[in-house]
Amino acid sequence: AVSSISPYYEWTEDKIRDIPRKKITLVKLLGTGAFGEVYYGMLADVSRRKNLPIAVKKLITLCPEQTKAELFFEAITLSKFSHPNIVRFLGISTDEMDQSMYLLLELMEGGDLRTFIRESRPKQPNEPSYLTLHDLLKLGMDVARGCQYLEQNKFIHRDIAARNCLLTEKGPNRVAKIGDFGMARDVLRTNYYRKNGRAMVPVKWMPPESFLDGIFTSKTDIWAFGVVLWELFTMGHVPYPGKSNDNVMKYVKGGGRLEQTPLSPHPVYDLMMQCWHVNPDFRPNFASVVDELERIYNEEELSSLITYEDIMGIPSN
Numbered sequence: 001a002v003s004s005i006s007p008y009y010e011w012t013e014d015k016i017r018d019i020p021r022k023k024i025t026l027v028k029l030l031g032t033g034a035f036g037e038v039y040y041g042m043l044a045d046v047s048r049r050k051n052l053p054i055a056v057k058k059l060i061t062l063c064p065e066q067t068k069a070e071l072f073f074e075a076i077t078l079s080k081f082s083h084p085n086i087v088r089f090l091g092i093s094t095d096e097m098d099q100s101m102y103l104l105l106e107l108m109e110g111g112d113l114r115t116f117i118r119e120s121r122p123k124q125p126n127e128p129s130y131l132t133l134h135d136l137l138k139l140g141m142d143v144a145r146g147c148q149y150l151e152q153n154k155f156i157h158r159d160i161a162a163r164n165c166l167l168t169e170k171g172p173n174r175v176a177k178i179g180d181f182g183m184a185r186d187v188l189r190t191n192y193y194r195k196n197g198r199a200m201v202p203v204k205w206m207p208p209e210s211f212l213d214g215i216f217t218s219k220t221d222i223w224a225f226g227v228v229l230w231e232l233f234t235m236g237h238v239p240y241p242g243k244s245n246d247n248v249m250k251y252v253k254g255g256g257r258l259e260q261t262p263l264s265p266h267p268v269y270d271l272m273m274q275c276w277h278v279n280p281d282f283r284p285n286f287a288s289v290v291d292e293l294e295r296i297y298n299e300e301e302l303s304s305l306i307t308y309e310d311i312m313g314i315p316s317n
């Protein structure tokens with residue numbers, strides 16, 4: 001039945017499980033992407049006589065073939081990964097009747113990382129955030145570990161950004177994971193830039209060699225990870241505030257970089273700057289980024305609370 005949806009199915013050596021639709025119950029809509037919707041669902045697990053909470057990525061049935069193929073590509077890609085900081089892929093579910101395809105994924109109840117850090121900002125001057133610098137650094141370490149696994153598997157993600165990461169929960173035991181592999185454009189398409197009619201690209205997360213010459217390597221993901229650190233240590237600001245994508249390309253090409261944020265400890269900003277070296281060969285790899293983040297996490301005094309002034313850049317009077 002699946003082969004009627006896409007030609008890709010035949011060439012995956014490791015079979016992707018096609019789970020019968022009757023075992024899946026959609027409970028609540030969690031979010032909408034360019035490809036379709038994500039639901040909180042339940043997977044009837046007869047063997048253990050209980051239901052497994054899952055996330056169900058449901059393809060909009062009227063979508064163009066290309067998106068179907070993209071979703072299938074995501075399924076095939078994800079089915080090969082197994083890492084604590086990569087959202088787990090459980091299988092697909094196709095349906096002859098309505099020609100729909102579901103992607104069954106690990107349920108991440110905390111939502112996306114960017115929304116979480118923006119929601120966690122101090123709301124008013126004398127109310128610090130309940131997140132500490134340690135919490136932000138831990139989130140950065142989680143994402144870096146997921147990226148390190150991709151790097152080891154020679155997989156170039158091309159869209160590492162806080163919006164594409166998910167949290168297991170919002171509470172203190174939260175774990176961040178890389179959650180989006182479909183290069184699925186976000187609905188607003190505000191973070192993407194249509195370059196002379198070509199595919200949409202997230203310029204503000206890209207190094208010069210990528211947006212100038214279309215060169216993508218693991219060092220592309222390292223640059224983007226540096227921007228994720230900047231997102232974390234501004235608690236979710238848009239990079240290069242006020243600059244258009246064209247101005248960002250000119251600025252970065254001319255050697256301009258994201259400014260130090262009042263919040264980020266110097267060693268963290270130093271690491272960001274290394275990720276943004278104009279020469280990809282001089283950028284660190286993810287193994288050394290993880291080591292450096294762990295060193296900072298263990299050695300630096302980071303338990304200070306985050307204040308409103310830190311975020312709003314208002315000098316404390």
Ligand SMILES: CN1CCN(c2ccc(C(=O)Nc3n[nH]c4c3C=[N+](C(=O)[C@H](O)c3ccccc3)C4)cc2)CC1
Nearest residue numbers: 030031038055106107108109110111112163164179180
């Ligand atoms: C009060 N808050 C309101 C928001 N709320 C949510 C909001 C959204 C989600 C959610 O989408 N969770 C997901 N679990 N697994 C996957 C998810 C998305 N996936 C995808 O594949 C999506 O494409 C994706 C991937 C990366 C980032 C975003 C979306 C796979 C969970 C809780 C918590 C309570």
